[in-house]
Amino acid sequence: MKNIANVLIEAEKILIFTHILMDGDTLGSSVALCKQLRKAGKQAYILIEDNIPAYLAFLNKDYCSYDFNIIEKPDICVAVDCSDIGRLGMRKDKFFQGEITICVDHHTTNDYFAQLNYVKEDSSSTGEIMYQLLKKLKIDMDQEIAEALYAAITTDTGNFQYTNTTKNTHLIVAKLFDYGIDLEKVSVELYQNIRHEKILITNEALNTIEMICDGKADIAYVTLDMLNKTAASMDETEGIIETLRNINGVEISAFLKEQEENKIKVGFRAKTYGDVSIIAKKFGGGGHKKAAGCTIFAPLSKSLDMVKDAIKEQLDKK
Numbered sequence: 001m002k003n004i005a006n007v008l009i010e011a012e013k014i015l016i017f018t019h020i021l022m023d024g025d026t027l028g029s030s031v032a033l034c035k036q037l038r039k040a041g042k043q044a045y046i047l048i049e050d051n052i053p054a055y056l057a058f059l060n061k062d063y064c065s066y067d068f069n070i071i072e073k074p075d076i077c078v079a080v081d082c083s084d085i086g087r088l089g090m091r092k093d094k095f096f097q098g099e100i101t102i103c104v105d106h107h108t109t110n111d112y113f114a115q116l117n118y119v120k121e122d123s124s125s126t127g128e129i130m131y132q133l134l135k136k137l138k139i140d141m142d143q144e145i146a147e148a149l150y151a152a153i154t155t156d157t158g159n160f161q162y163t164n165t166t167k168n169t170h171l172i173v174a175k176l177f178d179y180g181i182d183l184e185k186v187s188v189e190l191y192q193n194i195r196h197e198k199i200l201i202t203n204e205a206l207n208t209i210e211m212i213c214d215g216k217a218d219i220a221y222v223t224l225d226m227l228n229k230t231a232a233s234m235d236e237t238e239g240i241i242e243t244l245r246n247i248n249g250v251e252i253s254a255f256l257k258e259q260e261e262n263k264i265k266v267g268f269r270a271k272t273y274g275d276v277s278i279i280a281k282k283f284g285g286g287g288h289k290k291a292a293g294c295t296i297f298a299p300l301s302k303s304l305d306m307v308k309d310a311i312k313e314q315l316d317k318k
Helices: 002-010 022-040 054-059 085-095 126-136 143-156 167-179 183-191 196-206 223-230 240-245 276-282 300-317
Strands: 013-017 043-047 076-080 101-103 116-119 210-212 215-222 252-260 263-270 293-297
Touching: 002 076, 002 101, 002 116, 013 022, 013 085, 022 054, 022 143, 054 183, 085 210, 085 215, 101 126, 101 276, 116 183, 126 167, 126 196, 126 300, 143 183, 143 215, 143 252, 143 276, 143 300, 167 240, 167 252, 196 240, 210 300, 215 240, 215 300, 240 252, 240 263, 263 276, 263 300, 276 293, 276 300
Parallel strands: 013 043, 013 076, 076 101, 101 116, 215 252
Antiparallel strands: 210 215, 252 263, 263 293
């Protein structure tokens, strides 16, 4: 971490990369880093390729860009909350244009693809790590940076419900309050600002629930036709998998999202003893023991069968 802080201090042009299908951790951590670097007088941008989910839009204040040439020759490229280069999507070639490449992450399946990697698997979130990194830059934080870090941490801990939440998580969040974060504003943006269409697509998806493995697992899906029917966006399906996992008796949940024909994004969750990172890895994905994901390049019906078999195999071993 000290080495990463030193090269960031010495650099002038820094390009930051969120992972595809961004969540609160990757964007909140990236915004905090970007703002901190700009406070130090550096040219810094976050390069993205997909839409910012509506519930996270409040974080972006001229930090994010779709322009691959926003910084033509970056001194440093930083991947935030990315376990492998595939998580950078179409931007991976741009990432390696940095004179120095850095990865800051907390996933157990990280494959250390950058020149400098700081991966702390026992951290609740990359936001938790980013707080410690920003302190080493020795530039005063402010309310906006603290709110971005809070958004990163609260979303990746399930609002502090997941088992990745530790004493250190709460201590860091307590320190963020010293910078005057507006808890009500951030909480409303993250959790109480949904569109009617999100309710409609949630209902459609929950109607597909199938209980498997004698009720120890469940699976559901969303299709492109469902999105068209409800006028919802794919990012508005976030949170459905947690609902699946919360069902009494369920240990492992899977939620399949039809990105396009023969391309299915799969999210997995485990409650207590299951290890869904093993399941995700079987399909070329990764993540944590309790939360992981992958992409399957097959029709939805075949993908459902493949996922069911993998879940059954994992539960049989347990």
